Amino acid sequence: MNDDFYNRGLARAKQKDYAGAIAEFTRAIEINPHFADAFCQRGLAYYDSGEILLAVSDYTEALQLNTESVEAYYCRALARVALKNFPGALADANQVIRLNRNHAAAYNLRGIIYRKMGRVHDAIANFKLAADLYLQQKDKDNCRLCLEKIKQLQPKQNLTVVQQRPTPTKPIMSPQEYFTQLLEKAEKGDTRQALEDLNWVLQVDPQDAQAYCCRGVVRYKQGNYREAIADFNQALQLNFQDAIVYRNRGRTRFQLGDHQGAITDFNQALQIKPEDALLYIARGNVYRAMGNYVSAVTDYTKALQINPDDPQAYYNRGLAYAHMEEMQRAIADYQQAASIFCEKEDWKNYEHVVESLKKIQSPSIESKQTQYNMLRQRLLRLVGGYWEIAQRLIDQAKRYYPGMSEEWYMEKVIDDLERDRG
Structure with missing residues (x-):
């Protein structure tokens, strides 16, 4: 039965028949004195009809019955603002935020309270946090209203929803964290x-x-x-x-x-x-691309002085050293980079560095093959392109000078042929 009175009270309040709504909610409370929502709704009706003290009394009763009522705390905060009880209103707004960290209206209200208390910096911070929440909720109109309030308080500053640093005790995602999330x-x-x-x-x-x-x-x-x-x-x-x-x-x-x-x-x-290691690495990469390897090495070294455990700086410096043909230094940097990547279990970069390391640690295989091919071509030209003749001369040299390398025998045959031909 009391639900019927309660529902009729909601309907009358919607029609702005506040006196009728109060009467219906009162009947519901008489039937069930522990009906917290009825007290809260009757408080709203009292508030809308201008009976602010009675509204506060009903909100307080609702909170005694339900200490976790976000709506009752928020409504009582509004009523206390109307009564100029700013400390009480602030305490209620804080309770709303404690119970619901994403309550944009509570941050907005807290900004209003701080502004009335003369705490402009705190007011701006809360309006920005409210704007950020409205932004996330796609509530464009309320977001704009918050921004307008900020402009009124700071007309000469570049006002954005994201630049204000949150207070250390802020319990929700800060604007900076919001943009970080977007970048992630x-x-x-x-x-x-x-x-x-x-x-x-x-x-x-x-x-x-x-x-x-x-x-x-x-x-x-x-x-x-x-x-x-x-x-x-x-x-x-x-x-x-x-x-x-x-x-x-x-x-x-x-x-x-x-x-x-x-x-x-x-x-x-x-x-x-000036102490940002990433900036030195980035500038070093440009110098390296320009062929200015000395400046690149200087920048990578500076980055490592700031952050001695940066594997990318070691690897990039190794690349610069390799271009300068300072292979021992390049190998040392590659090895250090590989070691750090291994510790971090960054296997993709680890394997990449190891491949680079292999290329400069064993250049002799490729160079020997290149040298062999060049000697073979020289010898072929000297014997008119007939490898059978060249092979007989090589075999003959092997009988006279056993135990030498293949390249040595080809060089010996080439020297003999060129000497015989003047």
């Missing part, structure tokens, strides 16, 4: 979905510099290098002066063959982040 999605091959999400972010906030940077990375992974550079340029125009922008634009320029442009970007990135 792209890394796993789902670049299409990551690109769609980033396009939507930029539709919501066309001034989001970090979103341009992230989209540039995704486009780089897709091989759309010119579009990637356009995104990195836009991020820089929006004053997103971060080493990651220059590093990725440098990588993209490298792919397009703009070696000098790539080095310029890496230099700029290193001014911002």
